[in-house]
Amino acid sequence: MEMRxxxxxxxxxxGFQLLFSVASPLLSSAFTAGYGRLSPAKHTEWNSRFVSTIHALIVGLFCVYILWFDDAVNEDPVWGDPRLVxxxxAITCGYLLYDLVLLARNWDTMGDSFFVCHHFAALYAYSYVLTRGLLPYFANFRLISELSTPFVNQRWFFEVLSYPRTDRLVVANGVAMAVVFFLVRIAVMPPYYLRVASTFGTPAFERLGLGAQVAWITSCICLDVLNTVWMYKIARGCYKVLTGAGRKPKGDKLNHHTDSHSNNHRD
Structure with a gap:
């Protein structure tokens, strides 16, 4: 890995640690009185989701820029110039490390062994990009899924502030969440896997080596199985809200960590 x-x-x-401990408390207390009425545990999760949203917007929009304008990566998805990717x-890896520290410090209220394993797996996968510069197109493509994270976090903000589920803002966010989640996590699967399949048997693919090949393919499949399950839950919850079919089951709640790194790795 280079010094850059x-x-x-x-x-x-x-930067993400400062956003969590300084920026979120200041901005949140200034923009909503409900923030000050939250319990300490909810404060921690609120600040965590605030940071999650900022991270998602940064890397998600940067991802779209690279997909549109980085010709070197688009022309050679396996070994193209990986500088921007x-x-x-690297931004995402810094976020993952920050999040691991946050989980460790608040294990009693936020700890989850699944997310710890997920973060380490994502860091392992991204280490191939940072150290060897391989698979830049595919690593970057997975990060487009981060664009659904702000809507998931906003749903939690509405819920913790006791907005009625029939409120127009809540309904609008729920519909937007379902649409964006589908577009950036489900609809992209066919073109993504067609591009993956197009590399099979090529010299560039063989050059990766078995370790990178297995890590790449298996992580993508596992991630997209989870994305499909989450899409089903989101669609079911959205349907219930739109049709007034009742309150959404507890099992439909999504943790912000799940959405930020489905990614990933988070992806």
């Missing part, structure tokens, strides 16, 4: 990527990962880690991945 190390610097970005470090800066990302510090490395920056985006």
């Amino acid at each position: 990527e190390v610097t970005v990962v470090t800066g990302s880690f510090v 490395k920056l985006n991945v």
Whole structure:
């Protein structure tokens, strides 16, 4: 890993920590009185989701820019010039490290072994990009899923502020969440896997080596199985809200960590 990527990962880690401990409390208390009435545990999760939303917007929009304008990556998805992708991945790695520290410090209220395993797996997968510069197109493509995260977090904000589920803002956000989640996590599967299949048997694919090939394919399949399950839950919840079929089951709640790194890795 080059010094530039190390610097970005470090800066990302510090920056997200400052957003959590300084920016979120200041901005949230200024924009909504409900923030001050939350319990300490809810404060922590609120600040965590605030940071999650900022991270998602940064890397998601950067991902779209790369997909549209980085010709080197689009022309050679396995070994194309990874400089911009490395920056985006480094930002995400800094976020993942920040989130691991947050989970460790608040294990009693936020700890979840699944997310710890997920974060480490994502860091392992992204290490191939940062150290060897391989699979830049595919690593970046997975990050487009982050664009659904702000809507998931906003749903939680509405819920913790006791907005009625029939409120127009809540309904509008729920519909937007379902549509965006489908577009960036489900609708992209066919073109993504067609591009994956097009690399099979090529010299570029063989050059990856068995370890990278297995890590790449298996992580994508596992992630998209989860995305399909989450899409079903979101669609069911959206249907219930739109039709007034009753309150959504507890099992339909999504944790912000699940959505930020389905990604991923989060992806």
